[in-house]
Amino acid sequence: MRALNTAATGMMAQELNVQVIANNIANMRTTGYKRQRAEFQDMLYEHVRRIGTQTTDQGNILPVGVDLGSGVKTVGTPRIMTQGTLTQTGGDLDVAIRGEGFFKILMPDGTFAYTRDGSFQMDAQGRIVTAQGNLVQPGITIPQNSSSLTINSQGQVSVVVSGSTTPTILGQLTLTRFINKAGLLPIGDNLFTETPASGAPQDGVPNTNGMGDLQQGNLEQANVEAVTEISDLIAAQRAYEMNSKVISATDQMLQSVVGLYR
Amino acid sequence: MENALLIGLSRQMVLSRQLDVVANNIANLNTTGYKADNSMFEQFLMPVARENRFNVPDRQLNFVNDRGTWHNFQPGALQQTGNPLDIAIKGDGFLVVQTPDGERYTRNGALQVNAQGQLVTMDGSPVMGGSGPIVLQETDRDISISPDGSVTVVEGADTQTESQRGRIRLVTFDAPQQLQKEAGTLFSAPDGVTPTPDTQSQVMQGVTEKSNVNGVVEMTRLIEISRAYQQVATLLQQQSDLHKNAIHDLANVPS
Numbered sequence: 001m002r003a004l005n006t007a008a009t010g011m012m013a014q015e016l017n018v019q020v021i022a023n024n025i026a027n028m029r030t031t032g033y034k035r036q037r038a039e040f041q042d043m044l045y046e047h048v049r050r051i052g053t054q055t056t057d058q059g060n061i062l063p064v065g066v067d068l069g070s071g072v073k074t075v076g077t078p079r080i081m082t083q084g085t086l087t088q089t090g091g092d093l094d095v096a097i098r099g100e101g102f103f104k105i106l107m108p109d110g111t112f113a114y115t116r117d118g119s120f121q122m123d124a125q126g127r128i129v130t131a132q133g134n135l136v137q138p139g140i141t142i143p144q145n146s147s148s149l150t151i152n153s154q155g156q157v158s159v160v161v162s163g164s165t166t167p168t169i170l171g172q173l174t175l176t177r178f179i180n181k182a183g184l185l186p187i188g189d190n191l192f193t194e195t196p197a198s199g200a201p202q203d204g205v206p207n208t209n210g211m212g213d214l215q216q217g218n219l220e221q222a223n224v225e226a227v228t229e230i231s232d233l234i235a236a237q238r239a240y241e242m243n244s245k246v247i248s249a250t251d252q253m254l255q256s257v258v259g260l261y262r
Numbered sequence: 263m264e265n266a267l268l269i270g271l272s273r274q275m276v277l278s279r280q281l282d283v284v285a286n287n288i289a290n291l292n293t294t295g296y297k298a299d300n301s302m303f304e305q306f307l308m309p310v311a312r313e314n315r316f317n318v319p320d321r322q323l324n325f326v327n328d329r330g331t332w333h334n335f336q337p338g339a340l341q342q343t344g345n346p347l348d349i350a351i352k353g354d355g356f357l358v359v360q361t362p363d364g365e366r367y368t369r370n371g372a373l374q375v376n377a378q379g380q381l382v383t384m385d386g387s388p389v390m391g392g393s394g395p396i397v398l399q400e401t402d403r404d405i406s407i408s409p410d411g412s413v414t415v416v417e418g419a420d421t422q423t424e425s426q427r428g429r430i431r432l433v434t435f436d437a438p439q440q441l442q443k444e445a446g447t448l449f450s451a452p453d454g455v456t457p458t459p460d461t462q463s464q465v466m467q468g469v470t471e472k473s474n475v476n477g478v479v480e481m482t483r484l485i486e487i488s489r490a491y492q493q494v495a496t497l498l499q500q501q502s503d504l505h506k507n508a509i510h511d512l513a514n515v516p517s
Contacts, residue, residue, distance in 0.1 A: 001278055001281065001282070002282045002285070003278075003281045003282050003284070003285035006282060006285035006286050006289050007285050007288065007289060009289055010285075010288055010289030010290070010291070013289070013292070014292065017292060037343070039294060039372055039384050040290065040292055040293040040294070040296075041293060041370070041384065041385075041445065041446045041447050042286070042290050042293055042296055042443070042445060042446070042447055043445050044445045045442075045443050045444065045445065047442070048279070049329075049330065050442075051440055051442050051452055052440070052452040052453065052454070062330070063330075063437075063439065063440065064302065064329070064330030064331065064332050064439055064440075065330055065331070065442070066279070066301075066328055066329075066330055066331050067299065067331050067442070067443050068279060068282045068283060068286070068331075069282075069283070069286030069289075069290070069299065069443070070286065071285075071286060071289045071290075072289040072290045072293055073445075075384045075385065075446070076384050078372075078374060078384070080343065080344070080345045082344055082345060082346075099403070100403050179375060179377065179379050179398065179400050180374065180375040180376060180377055180379075182374055182375070183374075183375075183376070183377065196377055197376065197377055198377065199377040199378075199379070199400070202400060209401045210401055210402070210403030210404075210416070235291075235292060236292065238477065239288070239291040239292050239477075242288050242291065242477055242480070242481060243288055243289060243291075245481065245484060246281075246284070246285045246288050246289075246484060249281070249484050249485070249487070249488040250281065250285070250488075252488050252492065253277075253278070253281070253487075253488050253491045253492065256491060256492045256495035256496075257274075257495060259495065259499070260495055260498055260499055260502070
């Protein structure tokens with residue numbers, strides 16, 4: 001019976017749904033994390049009696065046909081790229097983006113990755129790096145004997161060098177945006193890379209062309225909402241159970257068929 | 263073969279198809295924009311099969327046949343997602359999607375933007391506006407979709423100028439039952455069924471329409487089907503026992 005396979009696709013889809021929800025909940029407190037959602041679509045239909053076929057010589061046509069579907073498939077797990085809430089941390093090198101852009105990060109292999117996680121650090125040479133030690137682009141080196149590091153909303157980084165009273169501008173942080181942010185490929189460590197689906201990266205100065213501005217001393221929280229995730233989890237679990245009931249009902253029906261022959 | 267067995271068989275065939283329909287509905291319990299299917303049965307009079315072994319007026323035999331599956335176009339529950347590219351349709355309208363096979367219609371409003379800036383479905387098929395696909399520019403932000411389907415964005419540098427990127431096309435059908443389901447929560451219109459522009463329906467942004475499958479209804483239907491199937495099986499069993507006994511008893515010639 002087809003119902004066995006149909007219900008099996010339903011169970012697999014819901015299992016994947018629970019996996020996605022579990023990952024969202026696990027990353028509830030991850031800086032710059034964007035929640036994912038499993039999207040499903042129905043699978044092929046067998047048109048046992050096709051709509052619109054002629055049934056009599058007088059030209060009567062079938063108003064409805066018999067369409068038997070074959071289950072559900074997962075079509076994607078798109079990321080919902082909405083703005084997360086900002087929390088104040090007070091850290092000099094904690095920067096949150098309020099808008100569309102991403103920070104550009106130089107990976108050890110020379111390629112670029114992009115992130116919304118602005119919890120930066122300083123390495124031994126005074127350069128601004130991510131928590132994994134990868135360089136934030138464009139590279140900015142903070143001199144040793146400096147104080148009051150300021151990153152303004154336009155991304156300008158300035159410090160006061162000891163012995164001077166006026167701040168010195170060290171450089172300008174840039175942001176990158178994509179026409180389809182949801183098409184970026186997640187590679188872990190809060191990083192994304194460019195794909196053919198995301199479109200080419202466009203670099204720019206914060207606060208222009210919809211890049212968004214920078215907020216020093218803040219971090220962007222994950223955009224996961226506990227209530228939504230839990231209610232989705234309940235729905236997924238119940239759907240899983242119902243599909244398993246279909247399998248056991250089909251099994252019972254098959255048993256009664258087997259019992260016919262003694 | 264005995265007629266009772268054949269009638270029972272016709273019932274079982276129909277029940278197993280109905281089970282397929284119910285299984286497909288339950289499998290799509292969480293599919294955005296999915297519309298449930300229901301089965302319809304009809305009494306089927308066999309022109310030649312008659313029960314006339316006894317001297318009573320002819321009794322015709324009633325077989326059962328599944329005549330069709332109809333789509334339940336009731337609106338599904340709305341789920342707020344907060345994603346600016348999720349839309350749901352309030353009313354009977356459908357979105358128009360351009361696929362390689364031609365125009366298709368859907369209620370699934372979980373949209374994406376592709377690398378060319380076009381508004382597309384999860385499959386990557388462009389959603390049609392009044393004149394072709396809706397294309398967003400690279401510097402667009404703050405996408406807002408108004409109830410009439412107009413897509414407005416804030417464009418350019420620091421300006422607050424809004425510009426329109428097109429209007430999502432909504433269509434309705436006089437007889438939506440004639441639409442045929444295709445994979446990917448799409449519907450196709452058979453020959454002779456043409457869409458008319460929809461002026462009644464409204465687009466809601468930031469929400470998606472969930473599947474309209476009602477779990478409780480489907481579960482009760484499932485119980486009904488599996489019990490009915492077993493009942494018929496028992497009936498067939500008894501019928502075959504009857505035969506067995508008849509053969510056994512009649513062949514038992516006293517010596």
